[in-house]
Amino acid sequence: MPPSAAEIEGIFRAEYGRAVAVLNRGFGDLDIAEDAVQDAFTVAVQRWPADGLPPSPAGWIITTARNRAIDRLRRESSREDRHAQAALLHAQSELVEEGPVRDDRLRLIFTCCHPALAQAAQVALTLRLLGGLTTEQIARAFLVPEPTMAQRLVRAKGKIRDAGIPYRVPDEADLPDRLRAVLAVLYLIFSEGYTASSGPALVRDDLCAEGIRLARLLAGLMPDEPEAMGLLALMLLTDARRDARTTGSGELILLADQDRGRWDRALIAEGQDLVRRCLRRDQPGPYQIQAAIQAVHGDAATVADTDWRQIVQLYDQLLAVAPSPVIALNRAVAVAEIDGPEVALALTDRIALDGFYLFHAIRADLLRRLGRDAEAARAYRAAIERTGNAAERTFLERRLRAVSAH
Amino acid sequence: MKQYLISMYQPDGELPPPEFLAKVMAEIGALRTELQEAGAWVFGAGLHAPGTATVLRPKDGDVLITDGPFTEGKEHLGGFTIIKAPDLDAALVWARRYALVTTLPIEVRPFQGEAED
Numbered sequence: 001m002p003p004s005a006a007e008i009e010g011i012f013r014a015e016y017g018r019a020v021a022v023l024n025r026g027f028g029d030l031d032i033a034e035d036a037v038q039d040a041f042t043v044a045v046q047r048w049p050a051d052g053l054p055p056s057p058a059g060w061i062i063t064t065a066r067n068r069a070i071d072r073l074r075r076e077s078s079r080e081d082r083h084a085q086a087a088l089l090h091a092q093s094e095l096v097e098e099g100p101v102r103d104d105r106l107r108l109i110f111t112c113c114h115p116a117l118a119q120a121a122q123v124a125l126t127l128r129l130l131g132g133l134t135t136e137q138i139a140r141a142f143l144v145p146e147p148t149m150a151q152r153l154v155r156a157k158g159k160i161r162d163a164g165i166p167y168r169v170p171d172e173a174d175l176p177d178r179l180r181a182v183l184a185v186l187y188l189i190f191s192e193g194y195t196a197s198s199g200p201a202l203v204r205d206d207l208c209a210e211g212i213r214l215a216r217l218l219a220g221l222m223p224d225e226p227e228a229m230g231l232l233a234l235m236l237l238t239d240a241r242r243d244a245r246t247t248g249s250g251e252l253i254l255l256a257d258q259d260r261g262r263w264d265r266a267l268i269a270e271g272q273d274l275v276r277r278c279l280r281r282d283q284p285g286p287y288q289i290q291a292a293i294q295a296v297h298g299d300a301a302t303v304a305d306t307d308w309r310q311i312v313q314l315y316d317q318l319l320a321v322a323p324s325p326v327i328a329l330n331r332a333v334a335v336a337e338i339d340g341p342e343v344a345l346a347l348t349d350r351i352a353l354d355g356f357y358l359f360h361a362i363r364a365d366l367l368r369r370l371g372r373d374a375e376a377a378r379a380y381r382a383a384i385e386r387t388g389n390a391a392e393r394t395f396l397e398r399r400l401r402a403v404s405a406h
Numbered sequence: 407m408k409q410y411l412i413s414m415y416q417p418d419g420e421l422p423p424p425e426f427l428a429k430v431m432a433e434i435g436a437l438r439t440e441l442q443e444a445g446a447w448v449f450g451a452g453l454h455a456p457g458t459a460t461v462l463r464p465k466d467g468d469v470l471i472t473d474g475p476f477t478e479g480k481e482h483l484g485g486f487t488i489i490k491a492p493d494l495d496a497a498l499v500w501a502r503r504y505a506l507v508t509t510l511p512i513e514v515r516p517f518q519g520e521a522e523d
Binding site: 114116162163164165166170174 | 495
């Protein structure tokens with residue numbers, strides 16, 4: 001059966017990152033690498049439906065793209081383009097793979113997430129070059145006009161080239177810091193998909209899926225980094241609750257009110273298995289601990305069955321390695337389940353997160369449970385003012401009406 | 407090899423005490439020696455205060471000379487070093503040393519073209 005246009009697109013999407021990474025090593029230029037893969041796609045669309053799939057589509061894409069790029073550079077270098085000549089020279093000297101193969105995609109991840117680039121650019125580059133998303137898709141996912149996103153990508157690639165941001169995995173000494181930046185970018189992609197910070201839908205599924213795909217890739221490429229595995233586990237365990245988290249009409253359902261039968265048991269099992277593997281390593285880090293917290297939730301058949309003491313202990317551990325007011329806030333929520341809302345509310349008094357909608361939403365809920373409806377209503381209003389997400393706003397407004405009705 | 411400009415930005419106003427400056431200058435000197443031994447040194451120097459600057463502006467085919475500096479801000483370019491490095495990461499290793507030695511914010515900018523060896 002000859003492949004359909006959608007299948008060809010799917011194959012290119014899946015192989016895009018690897019192809020760009022290999023070609024970038026060959027040509028030393030991201031634009032040349034990207035154009036070459038695009039050229040190969042055009043050829044594939046013409047030939048594959050008639051000839052059928054090549055035996056190794058991945059190999060075919062890289063070979064075709066490489067040949068097209070060399071043709072293109074030869075044409076351009078005859079026009080006295082020094083840049084093209086340099087790239088051609090680079091390609092000819094490095095076409096052969098030498099030494100121990102460290103996956104090119106790993107180098108590309110570190111280039112995309114280099115700290116000399118703004119985080120918004122790191123995210124866009126990672127999605128474009130490794131994820132194979134189109135500029136239009138990335139622009140839509142982040143609610144940015146397409147020309148703005150295109151410009152962001154051009155500027156970032158220009159900086160990589162002009163400033164000489166290297167294409168390699170950082171040295172041992174820099175690795176922890178640089179890996180943290182990579183993990184932060186992948187988690188941001190996932191989180192933006194999971195709780196879209198603005199826009200009509202609470203969840204943007206494609207970003208979640210892309211975040212998981214990239215985390216899976218990183219965990220596979222860096223099997224000795226427990227935090228990479230921890231990040232993947234955290235995403236899987238969080239994503240397992242995605243369907244249960246909204247109503248049919250897209251409204252938010254809190255963890256406590258979710259139908260746990262709708263949780264994806266296969267994802268939970270995979271995430272929990274990863275958490276157990278992390279625990280055996282005994283090199284805890286923020287993502288592993290957050291994953292462990294989600295794993296505890298995954299074990300509980302009901303809210304009442306949840307091992308809240310263990311969750312509070314894990315939050316204590318998390319605060320020790322990565323102190324942050326948001327984590328202190330989440331810890332307070334768990335404390336409420338053990339010591340009651342009053343104790344938890346006192347804890348939130350000491351947290352400075354006035355600009356964060358969730359801070360007010362959580363305080364509102366604790367006040368509501370204490371029967372302090374007027375104060376709860378004020379807190380709900382403060383939360384509503386601070387969220388740009390329509391589903392969360394609808395949820396908070398419903399809660400506000402409920403406490404105001406008493 | 408690429409070349410990078412490492413600029414040191416210092417706040418306007420009074421200078422730090424002389425004993426602090428003497429220590430910084432000694433450490434900058436040691437760093438320069440290290441750069442030279444590594445073959446990475448191109449040029450570097452400290453600048454006089456921004457008030458010593460003179461600005462020239464082309465106007466109707468003539469050039470107007472005025473008292474400087476060109477831009478007024480809370481910080482000014484206090485000095486700079488030009489180094490040779492294979493890539494940004496290598497340049498950042500040196501720039502980081504300057505930041506620690508001077509306790510000042512440092513900017514790294516690539517030069518166009520390649521360095522002559």
